[in-house]
Amino acid sequence: MAVSKTISHPFLLLLVLIAHTVMLLLVALSFGFTTEVLKIGCYILTADLVGSIVLQFVHRESCTVDTVMLLVMGMSTIYQSCFGGLQFALRHFLFGIGAFIMCQISYLLVRNPYRAEKLKPLWYICFFLLVGAIFALTGSRGIWIDLGFITLQPSEFVKPVFVLIAASSISTQLHKKTLWGIHFVPDNLMLILCTVVIAGLQWYCRDLGSLPTFVAVAGCGMLLRFYYLREKMSFRLIVFLAVCAVGAGIAAWNLAPAYVQERLHTNIWADMSGSGYQQVKALVAIAEGGWFGKGAGNGTLHNVAASNTDIVFSSICEEWGLFTGMMTVILVLFLPMSMLAVPPRSYYHSGLAIGVAAVIMVQMTLNIFGSCNLIPFTGVTLPFISQGGSSMLSCGILAGFLKAAQAPVLTQKKKAAA
Amino acid sequence: MAELDISAPRSMRRAGVFATLLLIGFIGAFIYLGFTLVEESPEYMTRSGAASYGVVYDRSGDVLFDGTKALSSYPSGHFADIGNVIGDTSGQMKNTLVARNMEELANYSFMYGKGSGKTSLKTTLSHAANTAVYKAFGKKNGTAIAYNWKTGEVLVCVSKPSVDPAAGYANIDKLAEGSLLCKAFLPTVPGSTQKVSTLLAAYETMGVDAVNKTEYNCTGSWLNASGQRINCHESKGHGKQTLQKAFENSCNPYFAQLVQSDKLPLSRIIETYTRMGYSVNGAAADTLEMNGIRISAASTTLKDAKDFDTQWGCLGQGTTLVSPFQLMLWEGAIANQSGIAVMPNMLSEKTDVSGAVTLLPTPGKTGQMFTAEAAAAANAVMTENVKKNYSALVKYKCGVKSGTAQITDGGKEYENSLLAGFSADDRCPVAFCILIEQYKKGEVTTAQIAKTMLDKIAALK
Numbered sequence: 026m027a028v029s030k031t032i033s034h035p036f037l038l039l040l041v042l043i044a045h046t047v048m049l050l051l052v053a054l055s056f057g058f059t060t061e062v063l064k065i066g067c068y069i070l071t072a073d074l075v076g077s078i079v080l081q082f083v084h085r086e087s088c089t090v091d092t093v094m095l096l097v098m099g100m101s102t103i104y105q106s107c108f109g110g111l112q113f114a115l116r117h118f119l120f121g122i123g124a125f126i127m128c129q130i131s132y133l134l135v136r137n138p139y140r141a142e143k144l145k146p147l148w149y150i151c152f153f154l155l156v157g158a159i160f161a162l163t164g165s166r167g168i169w170i171d172l173g174f175i176t177l178q179p180s181e182f183v184k185p186v187f188v189l190i191a192a193s194s195i196s197t198q199l200h201k202k203t204l205w206g207i208h209f210v211p212d213n214l215m216l217i218l219c220t221v222v223i224a225g226l227q228w229y230c231r232d233l234g235s236l237p238t239f240v241a242v243a244g245c246g247m248l249l250r251f252y253y254l255r256e257k258m259s260f261r262l263i264v265f266l267a268v269c270a271v272g273a274g275i276a277a278w279n280l281a282p283a284y285v286q287e288r289l290h291t292n293i294w295a296d297m298s299g300s301g302y303q304q305v306k307a308l309v310a311i312a313e314g315g316w317f318g319k320g321a322g323n324g325t326l327h328n329v330a331a332s333n334t335d336i337v338f339s340s341i342c343e344e345w346g347l348f349t350g351m352m353t354v355i356l357v358l359f360l361p362m363s364m365l366a367v368p369p370r371s372y373y374h375s376g377l378a379i380g381v382a383a384v385i386m387v388q389m390t391l392n393i394f395g396s397c398n399l400i401p402f403t404g405v406t407l408p409f410i411s412q413g414g415s416s417m418l419s420c421g422i423l424a425g426f427l428k429a430a431q432a433p434v435l436t437q438k439k440k441a442a443a
Numbered sequence: 444m445a446e447l448d449i450s451a452p453r454s455m456r457r458a459g460v461f462a463t464l465l466l467i468g469f470i471g472a473f474i475y476l477g478f479t480l481v482e483e484s485p486e487y488m489t490r491s492g493a494a495s496y497g498v499v500y501d502r503s504g505d506v507l508f509d510g511t512k513a514l515s516s517y518p519s520g521h522f523a524d525i526g527n528v529i530g531d532t533s534g535q536m537k538n539t540l541v542a543r544n545m546e547e548l549a550n551y552s553f554m555y556g557k558g559s560g561k562t563s564l565k566t567t568l569s570h571a572a573n574t575a576v577y578k579a580f581g582k583k584n585g586t587a588i589a590y591n592w593k594t595g596e597v598l599v600c601v602s603k604p605s606v607d608p609a610a611g612y613a614n615i616d617k618l619a620e621g622s623l624l625c626k627a628f629l630p631t632v633p634g635s636t637q638k639v640s641t642l643l644a645a646y647e648t649m650g651v652d653a654v655n656k657t658e659y660n661c662t663g664s665w666l667n668a669s670g671q672r673i674n675c676h677e678s679k680g681h682g683k684q685t686l687q688k689a690f691e692n693s694c695n696p697y698f699a700q701l702v703q704s705d706k707l708p709l710s711r712i713i714e715t716y717t718r719m720g721y722s723v724n725g726a727a728a729d730t731l732e733m734n735g736i737r738i739s740a741a742s743t744t745l746k747d748a749k750d751f752d753t754q755w756g757c758l759g760q761g762t763t764l765v766s767p768f769q770l771m772l773w774e775g776a777i778a779n780q781s782g783i784a785v786m787p788n789m790l791s792e793k794t795d796v797s798g799a800v801t802l803l804p805t806p807g808k809t810g811q812m813f814t815a816e817a818a819a820a821a822n823a824v825m826t827e828n829v830k831k832n833y834s835a836l837v838k839y840k841c842g843v844k845s846g847t848a849q850i851t852d853g854g855k856e857y858e859n860s861l862l863a864g865f866s867a868d869d870r871c872p873v874a875f876c877i878l879i880e881q882y883k884k885g886e887v888t889t890a891q892i893a894k895t896m897l898d899k900i901a902a903l904k
Contacts, residue, residue, distance in 0.1 A: 245465075249458055294490050309491045312484035315556050347553075351477060358469070364462055375458035382462045386469045397476055 037092040038077045045069050045099045051345075054101060055321040056111045065106050067111050069099045069166075072118070076125060090428040094125060094409070094421075097357055101410045104341050104353075109327025120414045124421025131185070131425025137434040138194060138373035145197075145212075148189040152219055156226055157181045181406075181415035183223065184384055185422040187239055190219050191246030198250060198361055216246055220334030224272045233285055234403035237391060241383040244270070249376050289401050303329055307339035307396045311347060318346030334411040335404045336396040354389065357409055360427060361385050367431040374430035380421045384408075457558045459499070481553045488557060489545040496532050497549045497562030499541060501570040502596075502791070503904075506813065508541050510548065514609035522575035523607045525570065527625045528600045531608040535615070536623050540566065540789055543735030552796040560796030566597035567791050572899035577601045579895040580879070581887050584619075585859075586626035588767050590898055591876035592865060595785040595805050597733070598873060598900055602626045619801035628738040629877060630764035634846025635693040636863040637759025639773065639821060642690065644715035646817035649706050655686050655699065655820070665696035671751035673699040673758075691828050693845065700753040709748040712757065716743065719773060719812045721765075731769065733806070734790045741765040760849055767876035770863040774874035776812055777842070778865035780819040784809045784874075825864060839901070840867040845889065847882075857881045862889035870901040 040338050049066045056062055076095050105114035135141040145183050170279035220243040227236050243426050251262065281289065293301025294334045303386065310326040324343040326332045348389035361382035369375045392411070395402040406416040408423075475839035488494035496510025505516065507529045514522060514531070522529070530539020532548075548564055551557040576587050580603050589599040604619040623754060645654045665673045673695050675681065681692045689697035701707060713723050719740045722728035728740035743756045743763040755761040769786070776784035786806040793801045825842030833843060843864030850857050860882035865874040875896065877889040 063739055121624075242579050245461055248461060297491065305487075305491055308480075308487040309493050311480055312487040312551070312553070313493065313557065315484075315553050319556075346476065347480060351473070356475065358466070361462060362466060365459055365466075368456075368459055378456045379461050390469060390472070394472065394476060397480065399472075399476060399479070 027307060034077070034080070034092075037089075038073065039094045041073050041077075041092060041099070042070065044096055045103070048100060048103050052107060052111070052321045055107075055323065057216065059111070061113060066188055066236065067113075068113065068118060069102060072122065073099060075266040079129075079283040086301065089367060090127075090360060090424050090431065091128070093356065093359045093363070094128060094424050097353075098122075099174045100353060100356070101106070101251045103321075103408070104337075105323040105333055105412055108333055108340050109324060112141060112410070116414075117412050117417075119176075123414070124409070124417045124424070127418050128419035128425040128428060131422040133425075133433075135189070135377065135426055136429040136432065137436065138371045139436075141189070141192075141429075142197060142373055144196045145190070148186055149215065149219075152186045152190060153182065153222075155179045155186060156222055159226060159230065178413070180227075180230075180232075180413035181413075182422075183374070184235070184238065184242075184419055185426065186217065187223065187242055188377060188380035188384060188423065191216055191242050191380045192373055193246065193250060194371075207294045210250075213247070213250055216243060219243075228282075231282075231284065233281075234391065236404045237387075237403075238384055238387045238405070240412050242380045245379045245383045246328060246376055249379060285401075293398055293403070302399045303331065303336055304396060304402055307336040309399060310336075310339045310343035311350075311397070314343040314346050314350075316346050318342065318344050320344065324332050331404065334406055334413055335392065335402075337407050338393045340397055351405040354393065354408065356357050357385070357389065357407075359411075360424060363427060364430060369430035370433055371430075371435060374433055377426045378430040381426050385420075399418040458727060460748070462581060479599040485546040485549045485551055488551050492534075494545070494549040494551050495557055496541075497550045497564070497794070499529055499548065500563060500565045501568045501573075503571075504565065504571070505570040506670070507566060507568065508608070508899060510550065510702040515611075517609055518607070520607060522609050522799075523605055524573045524601055525568065526606040526608050527602050528568075528627075529566075529624055533608070533612060535612050536606075538628060538736055539625070540564075540734060540736060543737075544790070547793060550796060555796050561794055561797050561798040562652050563794040564790055565792035565794075566789050567591075567598065568600060568789065569598050569903055571900065572599050572896060572903065573601055575694075576892060576896045577603065577605070577898045579887065579892045583879050583887055584621070584881070585877070585879040587875065587877045587896060588627040588766050588771050589873045589890055589900065590771060590775065590787040591872055592778045592785060592874045593872050595788040596694035596791070597787050599790045599875070599896055600625065600789070600904070601628055625736075626878065627767045627876075628736060630739045630741065630766050632850060633763060633765040633861065633863075634848035634859065634861050635695075635759050636770055636844050636846035636861050636876075637757065637763055637765070638690065638693065638698050638846075639777070639825070639844050639863065640716060640719060640721075641698055641704065641712065641757045642686070642824070643719070643813045643817045643821055644712040644889070645707050647702055647814050648708070651816055651820040654701075657704075658683055658685055659689070659697045659700040660684075661689070661692075661694050661696040664698075665699060667703055667751060667754060668749035669747075669751060673751065690824050690844070691760060691831055691847075693702050695758055698758055702754045702757045703748050707748075707845055709745055709753065712748075713745055715813060716745070718740075718810070720769060720809075721901045731766075731772075733787050736789075738766050738768045739764075741769050759846055767861075767878055770861075770876040771874050772809070773812065774863050774876065775866045776809065777818050777821045777825065778872070778874050780822050780868060782811050782813040782818040784812065785804050790843050820904070822865075826867075829864070831904060833890050835890060836866075836897070839871060839897045840869075841865065841893075841897075842867070843890075843893070860889050862893055864893070866897055868897075868901065871897050871903075873897070873900055 073095055080091050095354040102118045106118045109192055181443050193212050197212055201208050201210055223239050227233050291300050293304045297305045306329045319346050326343050328341045338350055369378045377424050386404050388408050390403045391403050392407040394400045408420045499508035501507050507525050530541040536542055550560040552561045556715040578600050584603045586602040590597040602625040604622045606622040660683045661675055661681040663675050663678045675695045681694050684697055716723050721743055724744055730740055731738040745753045745756055753760055756763045772784050775898050776782050785808050788806050791804050793803055822842055827839045828835050829843055841864055843862055846861040848859040850859055860879045863876045877892050879889055
């Protein structure tokens with residue numbers, strides 16, 4: 026059982042408490058022991074304790090994901106509360122709690138692979154409803170739905186649904202049909218169809234930022250399907266797929282619309298006050314922060330648009346230093362890495378876990394490397410760190426999938442005797 | 444409820460493999476990002492204008508640029524002689540020592556942050572010599588550059604008109620044309636200083652003795668094989684002359700006849716010129732660089748040895764262009780009589796933000812530009828020229844070649860006076876090039892400026 030590989034829960038809780046306390050002390054070093062600092066401390070440490078108590082009752086097997094979530098959510102709340110001055114990021118904190126709750130809900134929903142696979146038609150319905158909502162409700166080709174009291178980004182919620190669609194069970198893969206002499210698996214066709222639909226929608230919305238994420242999830246899902254029963258990995262197939270991927274990449278690069286081409290070829294240093302403004306400011310902020318930062322609240326990047334979302338990595342580096350920034354990213358990486366420490370125990374959950382890993386890592390790549398000018402800047406969020414309710418809740422759902430992969434319920438209702 | 448095993452271990456392991464590959468890819472790229480950020484952070488600071496800067500010193504510790512305080516706090520005119528050579532961080536001048544070494548001069552490091560460091564650059568220049576040469580130009584404009592042909596240290600680099608960075612750029616529109624450029628690095632018509640290059644090509648092709656014995660007649664005007672006239676500055680002509688005499692007289696007909704001679708095929712001239720770094724007939728040539736400062740390669744057009752334009756080009760007129768820097772470089776290779784020059788260098792030491800001093804490496808040598816035999820022979824001819832015609836420079840064991848460049852600029856015609864040469868004196872082993880723009884008789888001469896310069900350099904400790 027995976028339990029034997031996990032570290033004891035109280036010890037992990039202690040680590041979380043120590044990490045948050047140290048960070049709060051560093052905040053206090055910058056601002057003094059003000060009411061606001063104490064308020065942040067109370068909220069975060071209480072959340073740690075309450076979250077841990079709740080976990081005792083929900084499930085004890087999979088504390089890795091939950092603990093990392095608790096740790097990261099607290100850290101990101103402290104970061105978000107300090108950017109450019111001290112003000113408790115209550116909204117971010119609440120969305121963090123929401124993400125934690127969503128994690129537990131999605132865990133309960135998919136921990137049983139049989140049931141989750143049976144619910145696949147529901148995932149398809151959710152997918153097409155979300156896509157329809159984006160298509161019908163968003164104005165000016167935007168991808169936001171303004172409900173007045175809250176602004177939702179439905180494309181964020183498409184991600185966990187798409188991961189559910191990309192995951193598949195062996196029984197589903199064995200369920201083949203024949204049409205005009207061609208054998209095919211309907212589930213695989215649906216995955217391709219959904220990928221085409223989401224790509225088309227993003228093209229229509231003129232926001233291709235998340236497309237690599239969806240393509241990565243679909244790619245991982247398809248790869249896992251290609252190999253699900255083969256004795257050996259076919260070298261020729263790997264080469265063929267790699268060539269296809271490279272070809273598709275080159276085609277996409279060359280056929281991308283003008284506004285994408287502009288981003289692909291932007292020289293940020295030649296247009297420091299225009300299209301390169303955010304990235305130049307982000308890079309300078311990292312440079313000014315150095316290894317150990319200017320100190321919490323002493324940054325200036327908060328004056329730049331999207332400083333707490335698209336270029337949040339630079340904001341963290343400016344105030345806390347590159348070392349802390351990199352450690353934070355590695356900490357978030359612990360979530361997908363947990364599937365290596367505690368491997369999924371069903372084929373279906375393997376698909377879920379690799380899908381979640383793809384979403385998290387591709388989004389981190391797009392966010393961090395984009396803001397640092399190593400790849401085109403697409404403006405996606407940094408999972409669990411960036412401010413934004415939709416992104417946070419979506420990440421919570423994805424974390425629940427990982428948790429389900431580590432602590433599944435591998436039982437099936439017996440068919441009634443004849 | 445019954446527990447069923449629905450696992451497919453091999454497939455699930457493969458999911459782990461995919462995840463591992465994703466992780467390795469991400470972590471690899473992330474490490475690369477970390478290195479890139481640390482490595483390039485000084486560039487981010489300088490390019491964005493967010494950095495503060497240190498101090499640039501001359502060889503004896505005199506300040507040539509100060510990024511730690513206002514330049515206006517220095518005595519008036521302190522930076523005037525090196526304004527367009529050393530430059531500043533304002534961005535008004537792009538090809539200056541400071542502008543090309545902003546990252547080195549940035550008072551910033553990833554570890555220590557900005558503004559608190561001790562960054563400085565020590566140059567090889569002598570501010571005292573520079574100021575003396577600058578003043579020696581008087582009201583004339585032009586440029587002078589000199590470097591130690593043994594060590595590569597650039598000691599003097601003046602370009603007039605200059606700009607005083609301490610005065611700022613509020614009146615930039617009123618600055619004299621060329622104030623923001625160092626002319627030592629820009630190509631100019633070399634005049635008869637080009638005859639040295641042609642002589643080197645002849646020595647390489649025909650042999651030293653054959654060239655030295657070659658005699659041609661000068662009647663003041665010579666008709667070439669194409670029926671075109673090459674005139675001499677001495678309208679009465681120089682009569683029959685040997686190479687040495689023609690060199691001292693800077694006789695155009697003599698050198699034009701040499702270029703047209705079957706004994707000196709044009710292809711061999713082109714070959715030598717190309718080795719020396721010329722872009723001949725549009726061929727690619729390497730741009731020279733000194734501490735990041737870029738110097739345009741010499742260029743000329745040589746199509747037909749019997750044609751006026753080609754002969755005129757070999758005499759340093761027409762389309763031939765050479766920077767004073769490159770003329771000086773060739774003089775360095777003649778001075779050491781090897782045909783290989785030590786590359787000029789303007790930076791000697793760097794103090795980083797933490798105060799650690801690093802001696803900067805010397806940039807090495809050029810390739811074999813011409814043969815040692817040709818270099819030694821040219822050295823002898825130039826030294827003899829000084830003995831006969833430049834008494835003021837004899838005490839410094841100089842060898843020189845003068846030149847008069849005929850310039851047509853916007854319909855206006857004038858002459859520039861040049862002097863390229865070297866000193867073999869141990870007190871001042873320098874190669875140099877001096878250019879006076881729009882020279883008129885009776886004004887300060889290039890030789891007088893050369894003497895001032897050598898006097899100052901010889902007095903250096």
